[in-house]
Amino acid sequence: APEAGKKPGFFGRLIGRGGEEAAPRRVLDDEMLESLEELLIASDMGVETALRVSANIAEGRMGKRLSVPEIKGLLADEVARIMGPVARPLPIYPKRPQVVLVVGVNGSGKTTTIGKLASQFKAAGKSVVIAAGDTFRAAAVEQLKVWGERAGVPVLTAPEGSDPASLAFDAMTKAEAEGADLLMIDTAGRLQNRADLMEELAKIVRVIRKKDPSAPHNTLLVLDATTGQNALSQVEIFSKIADVSGLVMTKLDGTAKGGVLVALADRFGLPIHAIGVGEQIDDLAPFDPEEFARALVG
Numbered sequence: 001a002p003e004a005g006k007k008p009g010f011f012g013r014l015i016g017r018g019g020e021e022a023a024p025r026r027v028l029d030d031e032m033l034e035s036l037e038e039l040l041i042a043s044d045m046g047v048e049t050a051l052r053v054s055a056n057i058a059e060g061r062m063g064k065r066l067s068v069p070e071i072k073g074l075l076a077d078e079v080a081r082i083m084g085p086v087a088r089p090l091p092i093y094p095k096r097p098q099v100v101l102v103v104g105v106n107g108s109g110k111t112t113t114i115g116k117l118a119s120q121f122k123a124a125g126k127s128v129v130i131a132a133g134d135t136f137r138a139a140a141v142e143q144l145k146v147w148g149e150r151a152g153v154p155v156l157t158a159p160e161g162s163d164p165a166s167l168a169f170d171a172m173t174k175a176e177a178e179g180a181d182l183l184m185i186d187t188a189g190r191l192q193n194r195a196d197l198m199e200e201l202a203k204i205v206r207v208i209r210k211k212d213p214s215a216p217h218n219t220l221l222v223l224d225a226t227t228g229q230n231a232l233s234q235v236e237i238f239s240k241i242a243d244v245s246g247l248v249m250t251k252l253d254g255t256a257k258g259g260v261l262v263a264l265a266d267r268f269g270l271p272i273h274a275i276g277v278g279e280q281i282d283d284l285a286p287f288d289p290e291e292f293a294r295a296l297v298g
């Protein structure tokens, strides 16, 4: 996968290309600690997390001479330690259909992620149904149909502007009747009208619970990693609107600022089920904390 590994990480940017060998061992002093903090904050890690990570690295090492590879190693270890617990694939339950509600702001990559996930589940031998729950955006529905075709998965739609909850109910009925393993429900992402959105999502949940009180089994929040610290407020907002159970981070192929994932893990501890690493159907990868840490540090 074209993962984050090709981008220059923190130290790549700090030292410049080929400069690493020339960089001497340096005494870990206040000045160096400060530039480390600045570097981490600039990577979108957030102030709080950046300070804690720096403090952990400095602990017991102040005044010692460290080489750049040593600092990189320490930093990668810290990042991997924070990210380890959140790296969890989407849990699969024996329940049929397993209902996966997908939420997130428009443009975050919801449609694309649903298509990629559908394709992966299909390849794993599961039968999947998709419900195009963003009934107010005709373009979104069309886009989802295209992804459904690519993945070889049926996409249930409703007339433009119709009630998404009623579509969700019909989708539950159909998925149950067909004995589908998974039902993925797309939802609207208009944050401009938060009260409406909240009501809409609450209604969808209410209606699918009429069919299955244990549903939705997963509520996936799709976040665009390139939005940096914005991702943090999106988690806060959507956690109030829906019972977010896990994250998919998209567009990690296009940003050198994956640091926001560390901030997210540190602050919310929500599982990261997968990462989007491109626009194609196979560009969805499991989240690998070690690889991520190495790529981020550079």
Ligand code: GDP
Binding pocket: 104, 105, 106, 107, 108, 109, 110, 111, 112, 113, 140, 143, 189, 250, 251, 252, 253, 254, 275, 276, 277, 278, 279, 283
């Ligand atoms: P939605 O409005 O949340 O449904 O977002 P879309 O799925 O339509 O995605 C918005 C844009 O982001 C599209 O141009 C996608 O091709 C693009 N996109 C989605 N995921 C990724 C990703 O992981 N990497 C890249 N580079 N682009 C992505």
